[in-house]
Amino acid sequence: MRQNPSFAMTDVVELRRVIDENPWVTIVSAGTDGLVASHYAVLLDDERDDLTIVGHVGRPDDVIHGLGGGEMLVVVQGPHGYVSPQWYGDVPAVPTWNYVSVHLSGVPEILAPEENLRVLERLVDRFESGLGTPRGMWAAPNDEDFVRRLERGTVGFRLSPARVEAKRKLSQNRPDAVVDTIIAELERTATPYADPRLATEMRRAHEAMRAAREDRS
Template structure:
């Protein structure tokens, strides 16, 4: 992530929303043999209201990452996509990439087997609940022996980040009419259609409009 203050955001509620809506993350560690990366789903710790996350890795990724021994970087990637210079109007312009992303870094705590089982149960429920016939972790045909074997093949962790870097680059530096054009193009049926990014831009623009309205009313 570009290390400058442009488009940075620190609002905890917005960061929690980003994590909750984009649970498939990249885990990066600096191991003895160099950088290593893995990909897993995480959840916000339901007992906290900060940016603490819980998750698991499958063995032997715990050893590969040295999980619990050093700093772990968790990369959360939200909506992102291409923005054509043709959407800016007639002036000189180059393309860009809009995105929402966060980096969470800290030393993870290893969970007990009981805690890990609870996280695995939550993770399955999170994605199975919307299914027409959910297959939850403890439901038949799964039995306790099967679930215990599953748990032994994983290592759960809890990470309370000590460093957070987040960017929300959604064309905020452009005039309102250009932002509306970009949202329209991303919502359309063109080659760079991206309704998820369009929705994120619309949400950002609506928040900016509301803030400007409040500022105007305060005068």
């Protein structure tokens, strides 16, 4: 990912927040027949306070990716969306796309069956928790035999990234008044090309920038 110092993200707390809020990721590795990409949900490792993630792939994706035998790239895509040049005012301008993205690279560790089972349970609990009546992985009509077969059909992994590249391109190179206009337009305009969370992400980033400027003054 081409980096620009103005858009770089380095704060671990913020990176953890982005990963936690955007668990559906793209996994990329160099397979025997070329690059391979798959899509799975991941979680931050609850026993670490860094950027280590845990997840799983379904068999035979472990073989296709050569899981554990080489480097893997995990792409975390945060809020993103189209920004119209109309929102810059009556000046020459072109469209752009604002986004937040985190790339985690490293060689994953394969989890033992019991640890994989715990990760699978955490994944189910995480996403069921948003429902009115959550149904856990072990809840009836699932029984232990069913759950154990489910685990055997997956391969769990832990990735402690050796390399992290993160970018938050949210109009940081624009004047405050223009940024406020873009945020207002994103909140007001029902465009199919913008994540509804993008305005909130922009406001968060720019409030932090303004606070830093005030601290320096």
